[in-house]
Amino acid sequence: MQMNWIKPLLLTVLVSVLTLTGCTTSKDKLLPHDDNTMLTVWNAGTGGSTVSGQHGQQLLDARQHLRRPLSESNADASQYTRNAQNEIYSQFKRLPNPDLVMYVFPHLAGTDPVPVPGYSTVFPLYQRVQYAMPGERVETY
Incomplete structure (x- = not known):
């Protein structure tokens, strides 16, 4: 019964030792400073060649093939494109909410009676x- 304080003490010491050993890594070992530029890192990650090489020319040709111009038949593709606005308007139709026009007659307003002209x-x-x-409402208004 007298040894109950030893377990929390050992746990605290163990956690502090593990925390301190995790901080012993040097910055230079973790992030070495080479003579690499962003271009060399990019080229190494994308196939190891520059755009002027043969692999780069194949990449440019593939990109040019994908960049085809819009023809007249698919120029107005906005009606076939899904976005938040046409999804809401196509599924959930707005119910009519007519505008009311109210005429406010000329009157006096404020603590000092100031004349206000009539307006709509x-x-x-x-x-x-x-x-x-x-599906509840299909007709247009």
């Missing part, structure tokens, strides 16, 4: 925009 303002009938569930 527009606001929606419903406070929030309402959406139909998919």
Whole structure:
């Protein structure tokens, strides 16, 4: 019963020793400073050649093949492209929310009665925009 304080003490000493040994790695050993530039590192990672070499020419040819111009038939591909806006509008149709036009008559406003000329303002009938569930509303308005 008297030895219960030894286990936490040993655990604390063990954790501190492991923590200190993890910090003993030198920066130069972990990140060596060679004469390599970013270009040489990039070339080594992408096949070991420069763009002027034969492998680089094959790469440029493949890229040029992929960069084909848009023809007239696929120039308007926006209707076939999925994005957040047309996904929401195609699945969840907006329910009609008519605008109301209100005329505010000329009046006095404020603590010092200041004349305000008459004006018109527009606001929606419903406070929030309402959406139909998919398939619930198919007609346009």
